[in-house]
Amino acid sequence: MAKLRHSRLQAKKLSTVTLVLSMLFMLTVVLLMLLGLGIFSLPINGDDSPPNDLTSYRRMASERGKGVGKRGEQWTEVLSWEPRAFLYHNFLSREECEYLINLAKPYMKKSTVVDSKTGQSKDSRVRTSSGMFLRRGQDKIIMDIEKRIADYTFIPVENGEGLQVLHYEVEQKYDAHFDYFLDEINTKNGGQRMGTVLMYLSDVEEGGETIFPAAKGNVSAVPWWNELSECGKKGLAVKPKMGDALLFWSMRPDATLDPSSLHGLQ
Numbered sequence: 001m002a003k004l005r006h007s008r009l010q011a012k013k014l015s016t017v018t019l020v021l022s023m024l025f026m027l028t029v030v031l032l033m034l035l036g037l038g039i040f041s042l043p044i045n046g047d048d049s050p051p052n053d054l055t056s057y058r059r060m061a062s063e064r065g066k067g068v069g070k071r072g073e074q075w076t077e078v079l080s081w082e083p084r085a086f087l088y089h090n091f092l093s094r095e096e097c098e099y100l101i102n103l104a105k106p107y108m109k110k111s112t113v114v115d116s117k118t119g120q121s122k123d124s125r126v127r128t129s130s131g132m133f134l135r136r137g138q139d140k141i142i143m144d145i146e147k148r149i150a151d152y153t154f155i156p157v158e159n160g161e162g163l164q165v166l167h168y169e170v171e172q173k174y175d176a177h178f179d180y181f182l183d184e185i186n187t188k189n190g191g192q193r194m195g196t197v198l199m200y201l202s203d204v205e206e207g208g209e210t211i212f213p214a215a216k217g218n219v220s221a222v223p224w225w226n227e228l229s230e231c232g233k234k235g236l237a238v239k240p241k242m243g244d245a246l247l248f249w250s251m252r253p254d255a256t257l258d259p260s261s262l263h264g265l266q
Helices: 002-037 054-062 094-107 140-153 184-190
Strands: 075-081 084-089 130-133 164-167 174-177 195-199 210-212 236-238 245-249 263-265
Touching: 075 236, 084 236, 094 130, 094 140, 094 164, 140 195, 140 245
Parallel strands: none
Antiparallel strands: 075 084, 084 245, 130 164, 174 263, 195 245, 210 236, 210 263
16 A cells, blocks of 8 residues: 555656656747747847847847848937827838839829718818828838838738828928828728828928927927928927838827827928
8 A cells, every 4th residue: 555655656756747847848949939030039248238128129020021221220219208209210221212212103193181071082282292002012022111110010010001102392281180080981991090100211401391280398309400490390390311210199098089199291
């Protein structure tokens, strides 16, 4: 009887050891998979990036889809909390900017606005630019950019609209407006717009700023304040620079609409 109890104890010990070894093996496999996917990384001597730097994570995530051409140093700058607005420097390469311009150029038409009563597009004096829409996932370069936007915003590609290429001539504009919808027709059609990413495809000598006239806070604190036009100094303004991407949110984290996201382009 004593011998039998001893055998059971030995079997229980062997079972526990086997379970621990199995768990360690599974943990090792999971870590190797995370390392392979680039989601987890081991510390390397000489890396000065802080361990909790989300900007660095976003930069690494976006570099998985390298795209075309070489981008400069990338970092994200917080511009405002009302509205929530962030500027990603060197989001696109020069080659990607030129590719998008050349791809869209033959198809540019007068820009329209959405009718809140019918949900259809209509001409309006408040928007005088020209533009066109690209199909989502149209080609490899477009897919790389869309993936980069998804990494930047933490919103899946399938929840975004197709890219829209816009061109503003001298004195053309888009008066102050909201990107979110205030009617049921458009929200039922595709859901509410949570945020917008504006990617600047060229530099400008003067003007061309994206302006947030209802922004709160010290709007003159942006580094390019002295370079802005007089119109640009009437609110928080972002001066276009080839390759940069402006992300601003039309909705607050509690899913309410943010009226401080009112913005215009001129």
